[in-house]
Amino acid sequence: MSALRILVPVKRVIDYAVKPRVNKAQTGVETAGVKHSMNPFDELSVEESVRIREKKSAPGGVEDICVISAGPTKAQDVLRTAMAMGADRAIHVETKPDDDLEPLTVAKLLKAAAEQQKSNLVILGKQSIDDDANQTGQMLAGLLGWPQATQASKVEFGEGDVVSVTREVDGGVETVRAKLPMIITTDLRLNEPRYASLPNIMKAKKKPLEKKTLADFGITGEKRLKVLKVTEPPPRQGGGKVEDVDGLISKLKELGAI
Amino acid sequence: MACRQPLTPVLRQLARTTSSELGRQSSRAQTFALARRATKASAASTSRRCFSTTRQRALKSTAPTCQAQSKDDFTSTKYPELKRDERFACLTPDHVAYFRGLLGESGSALIDGVTGEAAADLAPFNSDWMRKYRGHCQLVLKPSSTEEVSEILKYCNDNLLAVVPQGGNTGLVGGSVPVFDEIVLSLGRMNQILEFDEVSGTLVAEAGVILEVADQYLAERGYIFPLDLGAKGSCQLGGNLSTNAGGLRLLRYGSLHGTVLGVEAVLPDGTVVDDLSRLRKNNTGYDLKQLFIGAEGTIGVITKVSIQCPQRPAAQNVAFFGLESYEQCQRAFREAKGQLSEILSAFELMDEGSQALISQVTGTKRPLESTYPFYCLIETSGSNADHDSEKLQAFLESVMEEGVVADGTLAQDETQLRSLWTWREGITEALGHLGGVYKYDVSIPLAQMYQLVEDTRTRVAEAGLLGDTDEYPVRAVVGYGHMGDSNLHLNISTRRFDARVEEVLEPFVYEWIAERQGSISAEHGLGLAKKKYIGYSRNPTMVGLMKQIKGLYDPKGIMNPYKYI
Numbered sequence: 075m076s077a078l079r080i081l082v083p084v085k086r087v088i089d090y091a092v093k094p095r096v097n098k099a100q101t102g103v104e105t106a107g108v109k110h111s112m113n114p115f116d117e118l119s120v121e122e123s124v125r126i127r128e129k130k131s132a133p134g135g136v137e138d139i140c141v142i143s144a145g146p147t148k149a150q151d152v153l154r155t156a157m158a159m160g161a162d163r164a165i166h167v168e169t170k171p172d173d174d175l176e177p178l179t180v181a182k183l184l185k186a187a188a189e190q191q192k193s194n195l196v197i198l199g200k201q202s203i204d205d206d207a208n209q210t211g212q213m214l215a216g217l218l219g220w221p222q223a224t225q226a227s228k229v230e231f232g233e234g235d236v237v238s239v240t241r242e243v244d245g246g247v248e249t250v251r252a253k254l255p256m257i258i259t260t261d262l263r264l265n266e267p268r269y270a271s272l273p274n275i276m277k278a279k280k281k282p283l284e285k286k287t288l289a290d291f292g293i294t295g296e297k298r299l300k301v302l303k304v305t306e307p308p309p310r311q312g313g314g315k316v317e318d319v320d321g322l323i324s325k326l327k328e329l330g331a332i
Numbered sequence: 333m334a335c336r337q338p339l340t341p342v343l344r345q346l347a348r349t350t351s352s353e354l355g356r357q358s359s360r361a362q363t364f365a366l367a368r369r370a371t372k373a374s375a376a377s378t379s380r381r382c383f384s385t386t387r388q389r390a391l392k393s394t395a396p397t398c399q400a401q402s403k404d405d406f407t408s409t410k411y412p413e414l415k416r417d418e419r420f421a422c423l424t425p426d427h428v429a430y431f432r433g434l435l436g437e438s439g440s441a442l443i444d445g446v447t448g449e450a451a452a453d454l455a456p457f458n459s460d461w462m463r464k465y466r467g468h469c470q471l472v473l474k475p476s477s478t479e480e481v482s483e484i485l486k487y488c489n490d491n492l493l494a495v496v497p498q499g500g501n502t503g504l505v506g507g508s509v510p511v512f513d514e515i516v517l518s519l520g521r522m523n524q525i526l527e528f529d530e531v532s533g534t535l536v537a538e539a540g541v542i543l544e545v546a547d548q549y550l551a552e553r554g555y556i557f558p559l560d561l562g563a564k565g566s567c568q569l570g571g572n573l574s575t576n577a578g579g580l581r582l583l584r585y586g587s588l589h590g591t592v593l594g595v596e597a598v599l600p601d602g603t604v605v606d607d608l609s610r611l612r613k614n615n616t617g618y619d620l621k622q623l624f625i626g627a628e629g630t631i632g633v634i635t636k637v638s639i640q641c642p643q644r645p646a647a648q649n650v651a652f653f654g655l656e657s658y659e660q661c662q663r664a665f666r667e668a669k670g671q672l673s674e675i676l677s678a679f680e681l682m683d684e685g686s687q688a689l690i691s692q693v694t695g696t697k698r699p700l701e702s703t704y705p706f707y708c709l710i711e712t713s714g715s716n717a718d719h720d721s722e723k724l725q726a727f728l729e730s731v732m733e734e735g736v737v738a739d740g741t742l743a744q745d746e747t748q749l750r751s752l753w754t755w756r757e758g759i760t761e762a763l764g765h766l767g768g769v770y771k772y773d774v775s776i777p778l779a780q781m782y783q784l785v786e787d788t789r790t791r792v793a794e795a796g797l798l799g800d801t802d803e804y805p806v807r808a809v810v811g812y813g814h815m816g817d818s819n820l821h822l823n824i825s826t827r828r829f830d831a832r833v834e835e836v837l838e839p840f841v842y843e844w845i846a847e848r849q850g851s852i853s854a855e856h857g858l859g860l861a862k863k864k865y866i867g868y869s870r871n872p873t874m875v876g877l878m879k880q881i882k883g884l885y886d887p888k889g890i891m892n893p894y895k896y897i
Contacts, residue, residue, distance in 0.1 A: 091746030107646075109717075111745030155744045269652075269699045269741035269748060272732050317440045 076235060076254065077137035080123045081193035083184055084116040084141050084156050086149045087204040094204075096306050102174075103204075103304065112152040115199025117159075118260040121267040122229060123197055124160030132231040138162055142187055144180065146171045150283060157278035158270035164283045165191075169295065177205075179295055181213035186291035188218060194255040195237075200225050211259040221252035225261040407465045407511050407860065414894055416512040421492045423470055423513060431473055434483050440521070445470035457516045460509050461502055462764065465860060467510030469496070476521045478596060478604060478635045484517065485633065485890075486602030494893050495600075497629035499571025500542065502563035504771055507628045507859025508571065511894040517633060519570045525549055526636070533641040534593060534610045539570025539634050556644040558585035562757045570634045576626030578855030580757075583816035584677040584713065585642055588625055595621040596636035600886045608638050623881065628857050629892040631885040645677070645713030647720050650749045651728060653740035654704030658782040661706050663736045665778075665815055668710055671727040675720050678711035678816065680756045683785065685810035686763075689825065690755060693762040699752060700739050706782075708737075708815065709756050759812055763825050766807060770824040770837055774845050775854035778818045784844055785811030785822055788837070792824065795836045805830035819854040842868040858896035866896055 088094050089111045094103040112120075120141065127136035141156040143149045144167040153164035167183065169175065175183075188196055201208035215222035223239035227247070230238045235254040240247050242261060270278075288295055316322045326332045408414060421427075425447045435441035443453045450470075459466045475481045488495050494514040501508050510516060522538035525546065533555050537546060544564040547557040559572055561579035571577075573595065576588050585591060594609035607621045624634050655661050661681055668676055684705050691698055700707075714720040724742070731737045743749035763769045776784060789809040792798045798806045806826050813820040822841065826833060842852050846868040853862055853869070866875060875897075882889075882897050 089746045091750065109746060111747075114747075158744075266697055268697075269752075270744060271700065272651075272653075272728055272737070272740035272742065275742055276729060276732065318438050320438075 076194060077134045078126065078132050078195050078254075079138045079191065079193045080126070080136065080140070081184070081188050081191055081196045082116070082119045082123050082139060082141045082156065082161060083180070083196070083198050083210070084120065084143050084152050085113040085199070085202045085204075086110050086143065086145050086152045087113045087202055090114055090203060096304050100303050100305060101301060110148065110151075112155055113199050113202045113204075115201060115203070115260055115262075116152075116156075117199075117267040118262070118264050119197040119199055120156045120159050120161060121265045122226075122258075122260060124268075125265060126229070126231075127160070131229075133233060134235075138191075140165065140191055140193070142167065142184070144169055144175055144183060144288070153283060154275075154278050155270060157281045157283075158275040159268060160274070161281075163281055165286055166283060167286045167288060167291070169288065173295055175295055176297060176299060177207045177209035178213055178298065179293060180210050181217055183288065183291050183293050184210070184214050185217040186293065188214075190291075195258070196220075196256075197258045197260060200259040200261055211257055215257040218255070218257070220255050220257050222257040222259070223250050223252060224259045226258050227261050227263045229258060229264070405463075405466050407467060407506070407509075411511075411860075414511055417494070417889070417893060419492060419888075420494045420890070420893075423493065423515070427487075427491065427493065428471060430487060431471070431484065434487075435473065435475060435480060441474050441476070443472040443474075457498060457501070457518065458509060460504075460506055462504060462769070464768075465506035465509045465511075467496075468513050469510040469516050470513055472516045472518055474518045474521045478522075478598065481517070481522075481598045481633055481635055482602045482604055485598055485600050488515065488890055489600045489602070489888055492888060492890065494890050495633075496892050497570075497574070497633045499540065499568035499574070500563065500566040501571075502567045503571070503575060503859060504773070504856045505853070505859030505861035507575065507857055507892070507895055511860065514893065519568060519633070519635070522570075522635060523568075528553065528555075529610070532610075533643065534638060535641050536594075536608065536610065536636065536638045537569055538636055539568060539573075541569050543567050543569060543572060550641055551644060554644050555641040556581075557641055558591040558639065559588065562760055569637050569639075573625050573634050573637055574627060574629050575857045576855070578814070578817065578819065580678055580680075580814070582814065582855075583679060588639075589622060591640050592621065592625060592637065593640055594638035595624050595634055597621075597624050597632040597634045599632045600888065600890050604635075605632065608636055610638050612640060623885075626857070628859060628895060630882055630895065630897050631891060633891075643715075646715050647713070647717035648677075648749065649712045649720055649724050650743045650752045651710045651724065651740060652699050652743075652752045652755065653708045653710070653731075653737040654700045654702065655706040655708060655736070656704060656738050658706060660736050660738075661708055661782075661815065662778065664708055664731055667731055667736060668727065671730065672710075672712055672723060675712040675714040675723060676710070676816075677713040678709065678814075680709040680813070681782075681815040681820075682707045682709070682756055682759065682812040683782070683810055685808045686759045686812045686823070687755060689766065689808060689810065690758050690762040693765050694754075694758065696751075696754075699741050699755060702739060704738055707755070709752060711753075756812070759810075759821075759823075763810075763823055766825055768826045768829060770826065770833065771856070772822040772841050772852075773819070773854050773856040774822060774841075774850055774852060775817075775819050776845060776848055776850035778815070780848055781813075781815075781818060781820050782811055784820060784841070785809060787844065788822060788824070788841060791840060792833070792836055795832065797830070797833055797836060802827065805833055817854070839865070839868075845869075860895055863894075863896045 089109040092109050097104050123139045126132050139161045140163050141153055141161040142165040143153050150166050153166055157164055198211040225241045226239045227242050228240035238249055238251045240249045316325055423446045428444050428446045431442055443450050445454050457472045458469050473484055495517050496510045496514045497517045498508045499519055519540040522540040524538045526536045528535050530553055550557055559579050560581045561577055573588055594607050596608045597605045665679055668679055684703055712720050712724055743752050792806050792809055798804055805828055808825045810823050811820055842865045845852050851869045852865050858866055878897055
């Protein structure tokens with residue numbers, strides 16, 4: 075079996091625990107001064123790649139784990155985090171701060187990167203928690219002409235470059251099998267990402283981080299979609315407290331519920 | 333995007349739930365709605381720093397209720413030396429009728445077990461959450477204003493009815509539950525935030541406001557409550573003041589004696605002490621409000637609070653270390669103070685025993701790959717994330733290189749930050765799940781702090797009480813605490829009640845502390861649990877002075893009787 079060269083795309087998004095706010099112009103969400111971190115689904119991809127190496131689950135071994143991110147300079151923070159978790163090296167494709175890439179552009183970029191890096195396995199988060207597009211992995215598979223297994227909850231390797239992927243579907247699980255090179259997208263139950271240890275955080279600072287631009291991959295960030303408006307969901311109607319059962323009954327009567 | 337919730341549980345927890353709980357997750361909205369549900373199902377196993385609204389209530393629901401307790405569980409049975417003070421009147425239907433007239437007929441203002449059957453409703457007020465103490469109270473009064481509190485106390489004072497003020501009832505020393513048939517005065521309905529000055533940061537609130545509610549109210553305005561503790565989802569401001577609660581932010585923001593600007597309290601004779609100052613400076617005579625802070629409800633009832641709240645830090649970082657010895661913990665603390673100085677906001681110590689128990693109870697993946705005898709959790713709070721993380725990075729590198737810490741991790745995102753905190757905040761709850769716990773909350777000079785845990789462990793082991801199997805009554809002797817404040821929590825986790833355990837521990841622990849001029853109660857108070865031991869930390873003159881004050885404000889002794897004074 076061929077040694078794995080894994081490409082792991084990661085995205086810097088607003089931290090999962092932060093509540094995003096729509097900007098005044100209603101063109102997007104406020105990002106200035108808001109805490110950012112790695113897209114949680116991408117964390118699963120990084121963790122899975124590192125585990126494949128550590129557990130020696132692939133017969134051919136893991137030759138290289140390369141993380142790649144397109145975004146502003148700050149995106150290097152999440153690349154360092156990924157390297158602290160165990161990735162070998164990183165590629166940062168610098169874009170302008172408010173230049174939001176569409177899934178198709180990202181997929182084209184990743185196609186070029188996968189070819190350049192001679193990757194034979196790309197593990198992506200199934201979606202990013204900011205745009206919720208859930209398209210990039212699928213588009214990339216289409217562009218490369220590789221098989222894809224989406225929403226993986228388990229990844230196993232067999233002889234002869236065969237990979238079995240278990241995915242959760244309505245009412246059960248589905249197991250699919252394909253041959254390398256292939257695309258896998260991750261789902262929540264695939265693994266439990268580790269804490270980056272201090273020695274590894276320090277080592278990660280010395281790991282190679284290549285800086286590139288879209289042009290280096292022959293990509294122009296052309297837009298096919300135009301965001302017309304971003305709005306918050308309607309605020310929740312506040313509940314009220316009643317003092318006792320009598321209060322509850324009269325309130326229900328008042329509302330015409332009984 | 334819209335479904336991103338600030339308090340939703342973590343992806344990691346979700347990763348552990350079984351597939352049957354979840355269908356396809358084609359959209360984030362579904363995914364995270366399910367995540368919330370799934371984690372609720374796994375209940376109290378996940379307590380987190382900013383997510384503890386239901387912490388102690390969840391505990392209560394998983395624990396046997398009071399009714400399941402046997403008759404022997406009454407405090408009065410366990411402590412036969414306590415005798416009901418015969419001066420106090422017994423409650424009669426006439427008394428109840430008076431209170432009904434005062435507070436109204438509604439069931440939310442009064443729980444009456446005198447003229448009717450209300451054992452189930454009274455149970456939570458009669459027992460503490462650790463289920464160590466249980467009283468015989470037959471009447472709970474829930475006033476909604478200072479005037480009502482004043483009328484109640486005046487009537488009780490005139491008729492010699494004993495009263496126990498009660499807030500969130502999260503205390504650990506039995507100070508907030510009755511011993512005999514004292515009336516419980518619950519402040520829970522006085523839960524209004526009255527005013528907040530966005531310029532000075534002064535908050536004025538009623539005593540029954542829940543700490544976490546106050547903190548969230550402040551968070552929306554860019555401020556922070558200067559006190560934070562594990563029970564924040566249940567405990568109330570009045571109780572926090574009455575017990576002078578310490579907690580996790582003390583290192584940074586100081587004690588309540590400094591941050592509280594004013595107090596409104598009611599004395600037993602009904603006098604309203606209006607010292608609700610909003611001023612930081614007020615040197616006009618005796619600072620009487622300080623008497624109510626830490627008095628544990630023995631001289632009056634706090635009804636309103638005015639407190640100085642600091643600006644909420646914009647950037648927080650948390651690091652978690654494994655260390656080889658207690659000496660290294662002390663070195664790490666010195667280094668942290670030196671290199672992080674103004675941004676250091678917490679320095680917590682946990683031993684391996686406490687961490688092993690959390691891991692056993694929650695089944696959560698531990699932050700570090702290997703185990704170490706000690707762990708420290710460091711939090712920094714500042715206004716500029718880049719500045720802070722640069723400082724922290726430099727600090728981490730230096731302690732790693734010098735071999736002060738053996739291993740460690742740094743929270744990479746908010747979710748990790750919160751889960752790292754659960755390894756410190758979750759200890760009390762994890763121990764509670766395993767059975768009875770002897771808790772000692774002590775203050776000892778830093779150099780000898782952990783020695784107490786080792787000496788106690790040796791003593792319990794030598795008595796043949798400590799072991800891994802069921803035949804031994806003691807499961808573990810663990811220590812953890814606020815290293816930054818020289819405050820250690822010594823916990824002895826037991827499998828069952830065994831009188832020998834208490835004999836081995838007491839007065840040994842107290843004598844050990846007294847020899848080193850420590851305090852037998854750093855932040856939990858005295859209540860009933862440590863009533864006998866006040867002499868180890870206060871000399872007879874001091875106790876005598878306290879008694880004079882008690883006699884002055886509560887001459888008939890109706891306030892929280894049988895407790896430490």
